[in-house]
Amino acid sequence: MTDLRKTVAIVGVDESDEIGKVPDKSNLQHHAEAAHNALDDAGMSMKDVNGLFTAGTSTLNLAEYLGIEPSFTDTTAVGGSSFIIHIAHAMAAINAGYCDVALVTHGEAGRSRRSRPGGDAADPGSQFESPYGFLGAPINYAMAARRYMHQYGEDKTRQAMAEVAVATRKWAQLNPKAYMQDDMTFDDYHDSRWISWPFHLLDCCLVTDAGGAYVITSAERARDAKKKPVWVLGAAESHDHNLISQMPDLTRTVAKNTGPSALERSGVTHDDIDLAMIYDSFTYTVLATLESLGFCGPGEAPDFVANQRTAPGGDFAMNTSGGGLSYTHSGMYGMFLVLEAVRQLRGECGDRQLDDPKLCLINGTGGSLSSTGTTVLAVD
Amino acid sequence: MAYNKPIPVPQGESDVYWQKAKEKELWLRYCNGCEEAYFYPTDFCRNIECATPRDTKWVKASGKATLFTYGIVQRAPHPGFVDDVPFVTAVVELEEGPKMPTNIVIEDPTPENLQIGMALEVVFEDITDELALPKFKPV
Numbered sequence: 001m002t003d004l005r006k007t008v009a010i011v012g013v014d015e016s017d018e019i020g021k022v023p024d025k026s027n028l029q030h031h032a033e034a035a036h037n038a039l040d041d042a043g044m045s046m047k048d049v050n051g052l053f054t055a056g057t058s059t060l061n062l063a064e065y066l067g068i069e070p071s072f073t074d075t076t077a078v079g080g081s082s083f084i085i086h087i088a089h090a091m092a093a094i095n096a097g098y099c100d101v102a103l104v105t106h107g108e109a110g111r112s113r114r115s116r117p118g119g120d121a122a123d124p125g126s127q128f129e130s131p132y133g134f135l136g137a138p139i140n141y142a143m144a145a146r147r148y149m150h151q152y153g154e155d156k157t158r159q160a161m162a163e164v165a166v167a168t169r170k171w172a173q174l175n176p177k178a179y180m181q182d183d184m185t186f187d188d189y190h191d192s193r194w195i196s197w198p199f200h201l202l203d204c205c206l207v208t209d210a211g212g213a214y215v216i217t218s219a220e221r222a223r224d225a226k227k228k229p230v231w232v233l234g235a236a237e238s239h240d241h242n243l244i245s246q247m248p249d250l251t252r253t254v255a256k257n258t259g260p261s262a263l264e265r266s267g268v269t270h271d272d273i274d275l276a277m278i279y280d281s282f283t284y285t286v287l288a289t290l291e292s293l294g295f296c297g298p299g300e301a302p303d304f305v306a307n308q309r310t311a312p313g314g315d316f317a318m319n320t321s322g323g324g325l326s327y328t329h330s331g332m333y334g335m336f337l338v339l340e341a342v343r344q345l346r347g348e349c350g351d352r353q354l355d356d357p358k359l360c361l362i363n364g365t366g367g368s369l370s371s372t373g374t375t376v377l378a379v380d
Numbered sequence: 381m382a383y384n385k386p387i388p389v390p391q392g393e394s395d396v397y398w399q400k401a402k403e404k405e406l407w408l409r410y411c412n413g414c415e416e417a418y419f420y421p422t423d424f425c426r427n428i429e430c431a432t433p434r435d436t437k438w439v440k441a442s443g444k445a446t447l448f449t450y451g452i453v454q455r456a457p458h459p460g461f462v463d464d465v466p467f468v469t470a471v472v473e474l475e476e477g478p479k480m481p482t483n484i485v486i487e488d489p490t491p492e493n494l495q496i497g498m499a500l501e502v503v504f505e506d507i508t509d510e511l512a513l514p515k516f517k518p519v
Binding site: 121122124126129130131133134136138142144145147150193194195196197198199243244245246 | 385467
């Protein structure tokens, strides 16, 4: 495979103007605000953009709204991981010469304009899962978590889920943009109401209104950008099912393939990583992902995250924004993993800033634990 | 009250499944090349190693299964399920091998009453004049 390390860089990132509870704005408004903000951050404007990437709406709709006539267009939509996978696609398109300034946007009024899950009535999911109430991520992911508990121990898994929820909240309290700022104790976690057993409310991500965008460009153009380039070292993507009932192993995501591939393409190992941005749609998603990526072995995530190891001050920095659990989660969260990764690598994170991180691994998960995209970012 | 949960729309490749369910029988697609039943029913065997993916037939399943995993839904995801909570979503492993999504019909849905690996058998719930949903109950 061609060595694509440092051939492209992320040069601009931002959220939409307001995130959290924003009842008066549409999905597209969130896209557009974030897009303009990210271009400002890059020292560029809409006029520079010639590659357009999104998920959740067609780039046809988005490009017209933004006033863009792209020479490369990509509406890859495989759930919340899509925006991680777009990094890889932009890397390929820029290297092939199809575009040189790629804009990737997300916008979702998930809280204020929630749509009910649904699809084509002829699809297998509509025929064989929806009639049973397999509707929405909390229900589908809960069944995967239950299987994990069966294999590796219920009490141990429960404690690990609590560790992740509590540690992530501590990071959120250091992020002024985070939706949840209140203290969370272990008792708060265990006492929170059931949503879909084995998930408590505090196992589940937020549902917010938010947009995000990033700008990715060639090495040549990146050197002229306003801020220091955040290089893409390597990336990988995959998916192995759509319906949760068809998942080959409810305790392993395809991060088992995309993690090792992305690291190999990047020329780095697990031990080199300074920050892990792990899609935390649910506490369980983090456990399954850490194991699948190879940070620890099957069934070892509870020990890996024990004793608040991923909290501020712990020795494994993870989800420093406060994650989908406590910062923001509009429905397809992957975009926000990229924003935090870039900001940490640039040293822009204020109270939650890590000590001079050089390498960040991002892993997005989409659908019903269906798709993953893994990317490694670096600064010189 | 009228049934207001999502209703399956049978397709050409699944019509036998739904017809048989209305007759209180569970039928599966079977690949003659792989010599295995599979779920959900499609015209093509989905094993990419299969040399004859169109060579399939319908077979009657025993209706026996074991509980592979489940969740107990406390917050209704859709207005049609409001009167059902708490209810059990589950993946069961059929005696013939495939896994299928379903509900477990059980009086008191608690973790104590739902043991992974427990024996189940199919039951059918009539939902419209034409359709019945296969569900499972503890044996």
